[in-house]
Amino acid sequence: MSKVYKAVVTVADRFVPGKLRPLWEHPAGPKTIFFWAPAFKWGLVMAGLGDLKRPVESLSVPQSVSLAATGLIWSRYSLVIIPKNYSLFAVNVFVAITSLYQISRAIKYQQALKEKETAKPSAQ
Structure with a gap:
């Protein structure tokens, strides 16, 4: 993964609501x-x-x-x-x-x- 993408995901990680965590963390999720x-x-x-x-x-x-x-x-x-x-x-x-x-x-x-x-x- 590129450094920029990792940085964006790290920042976005903080804003993902608990209800959307399963989708966010899914092996085929947005990450x-x-x-x-x-x-x-x-x-x-x-x-x-x-x-x-x-x-x-x-x-x-x-x-x-x-x-x-x-x-x-x-x-x-x-x-x-x-x-x-x-x-x-x-x-x-x-x-x-x-x-x-x-x-x-x-x-x-x-x-x-x-x-x-x-x-x-x-x-x-």
Whole structure:
């Protein structure tokens, strides 16, 4: 741990109320990277939610597939590590859900395009 981080934690230690002590002292609590990594990963979820308004033709299927796979893999991992990291689990479930939804949008769009192409020759 860096000296600055240790100093900040030491100062903050004095102000943590007794009721929040168990969370503060938890092996995956705010004193560790196990807390901060999932906290910052919520940015991916917010970006995924922002992409829900994105035009479907501009979605990247490979990107969505990789995010969905990452979310699923890390969701599983977060439950087998010690200590179990439920915040990591939650964020990765949401990463996977938003990505799977984007994949479904892209697949429906591609199917609709194919249906239009097959319908054109019969209309002539």
